[in-house]
Amino acid sequence: MAKRVSHNTSMCGVARPLDAIGDWWSLLIVRDAFDGLRRFGEFQKSLGLAKNILSARLRNLVTHGILETVPASDGSPYQEYVLTEKGRGLFPVLVALRQWGEEFFFEPGEPHVELVDRKAGLPIRRLQLHAEDGRIVTSDDTVVRLPAAARSASS
Amino acid sequence: MAKRVSHNTSMCGVARPLDAIGDWWSLLIVRDAFDGLRRFGEFQKSLGLAKNILSARLRNLVTHGILETVPASDGSPYQEYVLTEKGRGLFPVLVALRQWGEEFFFEPGEPHVELVDRKAGLPIRRLQLHAEDGRIVTSDDTVVRLPAAARSASS
DNA sequence: CCTTGCGGTTTCAACTTGCAACCAATATGT
DNA sequence: ACATATTGGTTGCAAGTTGAAACCGCAAGG
Structure with missing residues (x-):
């Protein structure tokens, strides 16, 4: 406890x-x-x-x-x-999970609930990662990096 | 088993x-x-x-x-x-989690690893949800909806 | 040989999960 | 007034899960 x-x-x-x-x-x-x-x-x-x-x-x-x-x-x-x-703030996490689920866990054509824009009634776009300059990036295009302070103390 | x-x-x-x-x-x-x-x-x-x-x-x-x-x-x-x-395909889920963590679980200024664009070396942009027409939407702007087939069989 | 490193499996005590029963406070029927 | 239902929990307990530590098998090195 x-x-x-x-x-x-x-x-x-x-x-x-x-x-x-x-x-x-x-x-x-x-x-x-x-x-x-x-x-x-x-x-x-x-x-x-x-x-x-x-x-x-x-x-x-x-x-x-x-x-x-x-x-x-x-x-x-x-x-x-x-x-x-x-x-x-957790909304993007849930959306990302849901979109992953839609892509890999449903047969094409299998019915599933959809996240739609309330105003237009149209589906939300797929989440995409953008670099600072706007380019779309994938996991291959990114690295995790220590903050500058910690970085100077390592190799 | x-x-x-x-x-x-x-x-x-x-x-x-x-x-x-x-x-x-x-x-x-x-x-x-x-x-x-x-x-x-x-x-x-x-x-x-x-x-x-x-x-x-x-x-x-x-x-x-x-x-x-x-x-x-x-x-x-x-x-x-x-x-x-x-x-x-799970990459966006992890990025969403990480960004949520950065926003709510670290003191401002507390050092933490950062996801950066490998080419430019600059941080990745915050994930954002876009409607079909490109508008940025929040959780308030969206609804989950049953697929058309199931919808016609309910209220 | 004998030892070391790697990639596990087995064992077992401690913890967690979740069904079911119980409890308390209000609402509702008679 | 009294029984009964509804809501929002807590408690008890059996069964399943977790995880530290010990063990095992294989290949390489000395």
Whole structure:
């Protein structure tokens, strides 16, 4: 118990996010939150997971500032779980996952939900990586590099 | 044992990818693979996880077609693990996670590794979502929608 | 030979997961 | 007033998962 919340500075820029999210369920909760779900029961019905697990995951997401609880929007005496700014920052992660899923996990023609622009009703474009000058880059065109400070102390 | 490999059709476009990846370790393995790591020992040293776990995760990633084993690149009698096309498709997911991490998990000025364009040496741009017409959209501007076929059968 | 390095598998204790039962607070019917 | 349902949890417990450490097999080096 009393899990650490502050960032473990030994973790890298990919591991810290994963640690904060917690597990797969948490990411599905966040996805549902983007779809407008707010209530404990809504999440449970949507995901079909055990209540104790949902309870723990929601608490963890709140602890990490990804969700926050708000008193209630309708009259009911319960609380609701809504995305924080930080939580909304996860949107590209979910979109990237979804697009990867669409490309590799569905037969061509197999029906699947689509992410569409609300205004035009048309699908969202595929995510693309751009260099500073606007060129589209792939994983082959990039490297991870230490910051200047750390770099000067190594080989 | 004998885990299912074919897609569980009841899972959505976000859950299927998560299921295939397996867990957090797997994603970190894939990240290391993008950084050029190929050998069992390299992954183990980089991630510091138990050998049995690494073994299981690598096997799972191979089973799901994210990594594949190749005989050996140098003379050694061992095999190496390299990303498949499908595995390379995970790059945007990792970039999205990393960018989220950079924004919310590091103090301003705290040193962290950076993803840079190999040619220009400059950082990669922030991922952005574009509508079909090129407009930048946020989560508020999008909805998930059932495919036309399924849509006509509901409310 | 004997040892070292690599790439695992096996063993086993500790932890996590998740079903089911229970609990508490309000809402609703009679 | 009293029973009953609904919502949002917590608790108990069996089964599954994780991970540290020990072991194993093979090839190369001395």
